[in-house]
Amino acid sequence: MKIAQWMQHSGVAFGTSGARGLVTAMTDRVCFAYTVGYLRHLATLGEFAPGTDVAVAGDLRPSTPHILRACVAAITHMGGRPVFCGFVPTPALCLYAFGRGIPSLMVTGSHIPADRNGIKFNRAHGEFLKSDEAAMREEDVDLPDSLFDGSAALISPPILPPVTDVVPGFIARYRDFFGSDALSGLTLGIYQHSAVGRDVLVHIVEALGGRAVPLGRMEDFIPVDTEAVRPEDATLARQWASDGELDAILTTDGDSDRPLLADRAGDWLRGDVLGILAARFLGACAVTTPVSSNSALELSGFASDVRRTRIGSPFVVAAMTEAAAAGSLPSVGYEANGGFLLGSDVTRNGRTLRALPTRDSVLPMLCALVAARDAGMDLAELVRTLPPRFTLSDRLVEMPTAQSRDRIARLSEDPVQGAEALGLCKICGPLASVDETDGLRMTFADGRVVHLRPSGNAPELRVYVEADSPEQAQTLLRAGLDAVSLWREQA
Numbered sequence: 481m482k483i484a485q486w487m488q489h490s491g492v493a494f495g496t497s498g499a500r501g502l503v504t505a506m507t508d509r510v511c512f513a514y515t516v517g518y519l520r521h522l523a524t525l526g527e528f529a530p531g532t533d534v535a536v537a538g539d540l541r542p543s544t545p546h547i548l549r550a551c552v553a554a555i556t557h558m559g560g561r562p563v564f565c566g567f568v569p570t571p572a573l574c575l576y577a578f579g580r581g582i583p584s585l586m587v588t589g590s591h592i593p594a595d596r597n598g599i600k601f602n603r604a605h606g607e608f609l610k611s612d613e614a615a616m617r618e619e620d621v622d623l624p625d626s627l628f629d630g631s632a633a634l635i636s637p638p639i640l641p642p643v644t645d646v647v648p649g650f651i652a653r654y655r656d657f658f659g660s661d662a663l664s665g666l667t668l669g670i671y672q673h674s675a676v677g678r679d680v681l682v683h684i685v686e687a688l689g690g691r692a693v694p695l696g697r698m699e700d701f702i703p704v705d706t707e708a709v710r711p712e713d714a715t716l717a718r719q720w721a722s723d724g725e726l727d728a729i730l731t732t733d734g735d736s737d738r739p740l741l742a743d744r745a746g747d748w749l750r751g752d753v754l755g756i757l758a759a760r761f762l763g764a765c766a767v768t769t770p771v772s773s774n775s776a777l778e779l780s781g782f783a784s785d786v787r788r789t790r791i792g793s794p795f796v797v798a799a800m801t802e803a804a805a806a807g808s809l810p811s812v813g814y815e816a817n818g819g820f821l822l823g824s825d826v827t828r829n830g831r832t833l834r835a836l837p838t839r840d841s842v843l844p845m846l847c848a849l850v851a852a853r854d855a856g857m858d859l860a861e862l863v864r865t866l867p868p869r870f871t872l873s874d875r876l877v878e879m880p881t882a883q884s885r886d887r888i889a890r891l892s893e894d895p896v897q898g899a900e901a902l903g904l905c906k907i908c909g910p911l912a913s914v915d916e917t918d919g920l921r922m923t924f925a926d927g928r929v930v931h932l933r934p935s936g937n938a939p940e941l942r943v944y945v946e947a948d949s950p951e952q953a954q955t956l957l958r959a960g961l962d963a964v965s966l967w968r969e970q971a
Contacts (some may be wrong), residue, residue, distance in 0.1 A: 483517040484617040486510060494613045496792040496936030498600035500589060503543040506597055507632035508550040509623065515554035515585070517619040518601045521612060522583055527604040530559030533580070535644075537565040537573040538587035539676040539735045541701050543597045547587045549637045551599065553627075556638065566643040569677035569736035570600065571840040572650040578605050578836070579649075588676075588735035591705040591817075592938045600735075606801075606837045609794045647680055654846055655687045657833040662850050663690030669720050669729040669742075671713075672697040673704055677736030677841070684842060685730070695720055695729070704731065706738040707817040708874050709748050721746030728849060728859055732841040739818040739841035741848060743859035749848070750871055751818025753863060756780060758844035759812050761851045762826050766808030768800040771917045772873070772931050772944045773816045779867035784808070790918040792936060796821060797837050816873065816944070820844040869946060870953040874961055876941040879968050884934035884941040887967045888920050891932070895922060902963040904930055907956060928952065930960050941967075 487493045490510045492501030499514055522528035534555045538544035544567070555562045563582075565573050570586045577584035581604045589597040601608040601616075608616075629635050668690050672678035678697065685692040696716060704713060717729050721744060729742040742748045752773035759767045759782075766785035767777060770792070778786055785808040789795040796813040800823035804811035811823035819839030826833045836843075852862040891898035892914070899911045899922055908924030915921040919933025919942070931944035943960045947953040 481620065481622060482617065483514065483619050483621060486513050486517075486621065487617070494617075495598070495938075497590070497794065498586075498588075498598045498608075500592065500596060500598035500938070503595055503597050506543070506547055508546070508553075508634040508637070509628050509632035511547050511550035511599065512554040512557070512627070512634070513621045513623055514599060515551045516558060516623070517616050517621045518585070519555065519558045519560065519583070520619045520621070521616040522603070524615070525603075528558075528560065528583055532560050533563050533582045534560045535563045535565055535573060535577040535582055535584035536587070537568050537570075537584075537646075539589070540567060540674050541589060541594055541597055541734070543594075544587045545640070546637075547597060547599065548640060550634060551585060551587065552640060553634055553638050562641055563644050564641040565646045567676050568646055569650070569680060569732070569841070571737050571836065571838055571842070572646050572677070572680065574602060574838040575650055575653060575836055576644075576646040577602060578838075581605060586735060590735055591703050591733040591738070593703045594701040596938065602838070607794055607797050609798055613794075647683070650680065651684050651687050653833070654684055654842060657828070657831050658688055658846055658850060659831075660687065661689040662846070663688040663853070666727045666849065666853065667691045667693060667725055668849075669693045669695045669726045671695050671716070671720075671729055671731035671740075673702045673731065674698050674700065675704070675732045675734060675736050677732050680736070681730060681732065681842070684846075688846070693726065701734070704733055704740070705817075706733050706740040706751055709740070714748065717742045717748060718746035730845050733817075736841050737819055737839035738815075739820075739845045741845045741859070743863075745860065747860070749859065749863065750774065750816070752777075752814065752816040752871055753866065754818050754844045754848055755814030755820055756866060757851060757862060758820050758847035759783065759814065761847040762810060762812060762828065764810050764812040766800070766803035766811040766823075768796050768803060768811070768813035768823075770796065770815055771915060771921060772871075772933070773814070774869050774871045775946065776867045776869040779869065788917065791815070791933065793819060793821065793839050797823075801837065814844065815839065816871070818844060868948060870948070870950050871944065871946045872953045872957045873942060873944040874957055875935065875943065876961060876964055876968060878939060879934075879941040880939050881934045883967070887964075888932055888934070892916060892920050895920065899924075903959060904963065907959055928956055930956065932960075932964065
C-alpha cells in the first residue's frame with residue numbers, strides 16, 4: 481500500500497512541515513510505515529542503505545516516546561542504525577545530522593495542541609522538500625502482521641538507544657560566532673513552559689556571558705504558538721517585566737525551532753520583524769520569506785534580492801537555496817513565526833557561522849539582542865529603526881481544512897464582492913489587488929492587507945493582517961476574525 485493510501489486511511493498527512501495528525505491516529509503501525517517509506521525514498525537518492533546511521537530526537541509531548549520507539553523499530557527493520565539524540569531542539573538535531581551527512585527525523589507537533597503530534601523528516605544535508613514528500617507518498621509499504629497486535633501497537637517495542645549528546649555542539653555554535661561576552665551585562669528571562677529547548681536556551685545565554693532567569697516552567701505540555709501569542713502569555717511577559725530587572729524575555733515553541741522574544745516592557749516581537757532584524761545584522765544580500773511576512777523587509781532596502789514564497793520552511797529552503805546558487809550571498813530566510821534559516825555561511829568580525837538550512841530559534845534572538853547592545857539601544861528602540869509596518873495573525877479553530885479551502889475558493893472567484901460582503905471595504909476602502917501564492921491575500925486601497933489561509937497543520941483558518949499602526953492592525957484582525965467566524969457557523 482502506498483504511503484498516500486496510508487495517509488488517506490489514517491488521517492495523518494503531510495502539513496506545512498512534516499506529517500501531522502491526532503495522537504490516536506499515529507499508531508505504532510502508521511509511524512513505522514511512514515518511517516519505512518521515508519527511508520525507501522532516501523535509498524532512491526543514495527542517502528540511505530543498510531548500515532546507515534539515522535539520527536532521531538523528540539519534543540516533550542506525552543505521546544512522543546511511543547512514536548520515537550516506532551520510528552526506531554522501523555529504522556532497525558530497514559537495516560539502519562538509530563542514533564538517539566534525546567529530547568532536544570529540532571535545530572540541534574539538524575546541526576548534528578547535517579554535519580555528518582546522515583538522515584534525521586524529529587518527533588514533534590511543534591505548536592499544535594497535545595492531542596496531536598507529528599514526524600518531521602530530513603534529508604542528509606537539509607530539510608525534506610515538497611518534492612520529497614510527493615515521492616515518499618508513492619512508496620509502497622506493506623508490513624508483516626506479526627510485528628503488531630490487534631490495536632496496531634508493536635508487540636515488542638524497542639528500548640530507545642543510549643543518548644548521543646548533541647547539545648554541546650549546539651551551544652558552541654553560538655558561543656564561537658558571537659563570543660563569550662556577547663550578552664554580558666544583560667539579564668534575560670527564559671520562559672521555559674514545556675519547550676524542549678528550555679534548559680538549552682539557559683545554557684546558551686550563560687555561555688555568551690548573559691544572566692539567565694528561568695521563568696514559568698511547566699510539566700504539562702503547553703501549545704505555545706509564536707505566530708499567535710496566547711493572551712495568557714502576553715500577560716505573563718508583562719508581569720515578569722514589570723519590575724524592570726529583565727532586559728528581554730526569550731522563549732520558543734514546543735520543538736524549539738521558532739523563537740519568541742519580548743522587550744523590556746514584556747511586549748512580544750513579531751517573528752517577521754525579528755527576521756528582518758536578524759537578516760540586517762548578518763548583512764544578508766538575499767532574503768527569502770513567505771508572502772505573509774511584513775513588507776517592512778522591502779522598505780528597509782538592505783537586501784538586493786528578496787524572494788516571496790508559499791508558507792512553510794520547505795518552500796523557503798528551496799528559494800533560499802536558489803538564491804545562494806545564483807551568487808546572492810549571504811542568503812538567509814525566515815518565516816512569520818520567527819524561524820530563521822541560514823542558507824549560506826556568514827562571516828562577521830572574522831568569525832564564520834556555518835549554514836544551517838532549517839528553522840533556528842536561537843540565532844535570530846541573539847542577532848537582535850547583540851545588535852541592540854552594539855547600538856546602545858534596547859529592543860524596542862531597535863525595532864523603531866525599521867519602517868512602520870505592523871502585522872498580526874490569529875486563527876479560527878475547529879475549522880475543517882476542506883471547509884476553509886472551499887470558502888476561500890469561492891471568495892477568490894469574485895474577491896471584490898467577497899471583500900465587501902466580509903465588511904472589509906468599510907474599513908480599508910476598495911480592494912486594490914489580490915495574491916493567491918498561498919491562500920488569498922487581499923491588499924486594499926489604503927495599503928492594509930488581509931490574508932486568509934487554511935493551516936497546514938491543524939483544522940484551523942489562519943488570518944493575517946498588515947497595517948501602518950498597531951491599532952489599525954488590531955482593529956483589522958478583529959474584523960477579519962469576526963467575518964470568517966460566520967463561515968464556521970454557516971457550515
